[in-house]
Amino acid sequence: MKIHKLIGSTLLIVLTTTFIWGQSQVTVDFSASKSYGNISSLDRAKFFNMHATANSFNQEELSYLQKLDVGFGRSFGAPTVGNKSIQGLMSKEQHMKNIQKSRSNYLKYKHSPINLSRDLIYTSHPTSEHGNYGFEWKGLNADYTKEVDYVVTEFKELYGKKEDGEVPLPKFYEPLNEPFVHTTDIKGAKAEDVRLEMSRFHKALAIGLHKEVPELKIGGFSSAWPSVELWDFRHWEERMKLFMDVAGAEMDFLSYHIYDGKNVTGGDSFRTGSNAEAIMDLVDAYGAIKWGQPKPIVFSEHGMTRPDWQGTPYSELRDWKNIRSYNHQIMQFMDRPDQILKVVSFITGKAEWFKTPGNDPYPWVILRKVNGKYEWTHLIKLYEFWKDVKGNYTDIQSSDPDVLTHAFVDNNKAYIVLSNLELHESKVDLNFKNLPNVKSLKIRRLFLANGKPNLETESISTDTKELALRKDEAVILEYTFKKKLKQNKHLTLTNYYASEYLKPIEDKKPIAFEMNKVKPNVERASLKLGIARPLDKSLQANLTFNGQKIDFPIDWKGYDQADRIKTGFFGVIEVNIPSEMIKENNFIKLTFNENGGRVSSVKLSVLNN
Template identity: 40%
Template sequence: MKKQVILVIYSLLISIVSLAQNTVSIDLTTQKFIGTKSELSREKYFSMHGSYTDGDLAFDAVYLFDQLGIEFGRTFGGPKPFKKDKTTEPKLDQAYAEAAKNVERYKNAPMYESFKTRDLILTDHPKEAFQLNLNYEKVAEYNAEFIKKAYPLMPRYYEVMNEPFVHAKEYVASWDETEAVIVEMSKFHKVVADKIHAQVPGIMVGGYSAAWPEMELKDFWHWNTRMKVFMDTAGESMDFFATHIYDGRNVEGDFNYRSGSNAEAILDLIEAYSYKKWGKVKPHLISEYGYTSKGLVGKPYSAELNGTCLVSYNKILMSLMDKPDRLLKALPFITGKGSWFYNDKRNPDQHPYPWVISRKLSNGTYKYTHLIKFYQLWKDVEGKRIDITSNNPDIQVNAFGKEGKAYIAINSLADEVQEVTLDFLNKSNSLINNTTLRRLYLNEKGIPKLVFFTNISELKTLELKVGETVILECDVNAYEFENSLHEQNYYTKTYLQEIIANKTLEFTLEQVSTGKKGRASLKMGVARAHNLSKQPIIFVNGKQVKVPTNWAGYDQKPRKEFFGVIQIPVDIKYLKEGNNQVEITFPDNGGRVSSLILNVEKYN
């Protein structure tokens, strides 16, 4: 009995120590730049999957788009060259006629005058955008002529097709033929992009809008036959690479959580290969992200599902907010009323589409779903980026300041309650007069709750529930930044290296600019069986660095194998100007180092 009591006390002490180790450090006096970006773009991060042409959204436009500050994001309003005829190339006179109708539709949209914007993504469903082995040049000419004439205000982005590769089977008789279809779809992207670039100034073209980026599957067979093929075939002509990041399962693949280290590994691999091919990182466009799974469509409305989606939105958002220099736009998959779905054959019982912001009740009226809470939580958050760090990769942080306000966002990726200590550096807490604490969490039944606590004079610690996001809205005195911190990522042309026991993998990180004061880390993407080591021996310019045992998000045990980024702190004094050498040695066989990126933050 005595031994059991001692063990219980010991376990509690370990738990308390573990909780106490979470520290978030905030320095309101230091402005942070990532690349050249410091100002938070709400257009980039707080859009919805809809357009100002969506009449359904006009029902409460002032509240949604003026007061909450929601931006528009994406429309399936592209050229649709095969909308009417899927067997022959479309004719240009059809393009002109359809474009003329489209212009009028846009100009007559109820929100056109007040809410029109260029910051919009055009796309089409594959069945309306592509047919196998037809004349791609003629189709591209149709698309270019349509886009030139179809929009009174030219959208900024054009995704040629939405999630095309998961539809490859629809064009052939058997699965073993689909890889050839993927090559053809990639060729089509290039032809279309080249034509658009030649004829339509001011619009960016990209793809392939990956629905199922399980890159590591079958020793990166998925990567080699999907994204790599696309980048090799069409990448030179792409202005961006589009990816969908979902927790759960999007169309195919394993059920898993991409938020955290897995999403980082996916995007880092794309960046690494971009740098290897072109010596530069082409930007991402995340045209959908959130939570999905099979069996959701056509089911009764679920507040619990809304809650699960909200947790995923915030986890993924907090990660994407760290990439403003190489991310064009990121859209949480939140749609409008989804009135089209009430007539869908998959929905005989007239249930709302699972990802709508407003659902129809049995009496025919509409009511906001819990998904509105995503935008209510992030309302008014804007300003210049402020230096903020977390000593635990499971505690995500971002902070921004504008005149009279500072916003400190903290999110938990952990599977248990976390206690966080707030450490305000350089006496920056003395600038704060008052704090409103916004908390978005799930109650014991999984129902999302958004609660505001006002008039807080001082806040030193926070207890974060599982999946909780908090925002400290601080009233601050007028002040000017005293310091600046500049973050830059550096790449190597060595990627996707096979791991052989005790064989040293060598990487050269190129054109590094370092300094005497700041922070640095290696972001190591690694794919390995769960029973293999995630802690190699690493030397940076001959100096050994310690590899942590923790990473962002869960242990990935439900996945076939681990694929994620492990962030490894490096003393900035170990770095040198120019090229830097990294050596990595694992003690066991199996898996790959998918990418290695050096992150450097220098104080000025």
């Protein structure tokens, strides 16, 4: 529960008392399946992946990961064009010999785990600090013909099905990993010039690969630091927007990294919740304005990262902080299955390359060495928690934006997933519509206790209608019905973006937006407002929708962002709109009482029956 700069301490006390101790209502209609665009069922391959290849594990370890249906997400195995081959020191003939040697080695071990990694993202380090690297600075308006030829040749000749066998082609290609944070590695060049050329480089590669290797999806720029609201959105203008303007039309997807992390006082800071929603909606809104619809998205890394973690002893509490972020963020990403192509949680294999004087493990490993043998860290619990969950998306809604929800129906099974973003325990009432006869009910809980992650599963009463969720806890209710469940109602979610974005907030000046060509037969609708405001300014606004006043919420996903001292609040506030108010063409007006900040995006999410 959040209350951001409301007037009057008495009102604050009353509202705090009312809402913190009130119960959330979660309503599930088991008879109503739901589609996001044309996606109607959970695609596990999109959401449950780790930042490693199958080659990182022995057969026993690999078998367990396969049992949990874990995917392998990303490899630094992309062609590295910033090396001697591009500097003219390797002939085309020598390049082909090297490719054939690599291909022969792959085929020699064709039954090895590499063949389990068909959906990998291939990337490379952007600059020369890593030896072979992905980008060579050649000045402004450089010609990248040689680089494109090198990359196209490698993907075309090394991979694919030929007379000697098949080497699986990776599905996704990010030419450079987090390149814009490495612009200062290039001495004697302006950072803005390097960003421009890196974007032009992506565009040139995409044009060449689309022509010669069309089945390979290329995207970028795998942004490490999407603090888009910084400097009154100059960060956005000079980074993601620049990339979209220069290279976006040729990209098969856009990619960026969502991480919780460290704030200026040394505590934990969170993108999870409204801030992540605002970043995603800003990118999508500009894509819709620019191309008529948002670009597909790849989250090639996500989770939690802190620079002060590296080189410290293994910590069970740290494992929990990682799990907490992975899980909450996956729940948010699952609300966009029609747009997201792949999600890779930043969970590595053994990271044997990571060396410290104290032999401390890399903070994100799923296996660490204990007395000379590898043991699973608690991070495996993320995948154990989600094991077996599958089925059709099913209609579910929560009265509290801090209780994230999903529901899935599969034959005679249903899975209800809840994740608590509140900073305290949350009580949840379960309201069911069209609940069939229940044979059994199990609950799976993932939570922090005694300083470490705990995963518990038990059978509970089939009449359970109330749950208490610990801070950051996630639960899965697994229902087994006596008969296969038939869903005779179908709902489809469609998002509509305003034709304008990033409008400045001025004192008592209405900010107008339009949302047009909305389909009829509306079941429910919500308006999602991306808002950036200084911390000392109120988030409350007067809102009218098609001329009718709508109450403005005092709550949103996640925490109040009071620790974002440098950037201020930046998040999405969701407003429920009565279905009878929705028209084909819709007009929104927002009025704030103080100057400062921007309305970054406006999205109308409509559930049609």
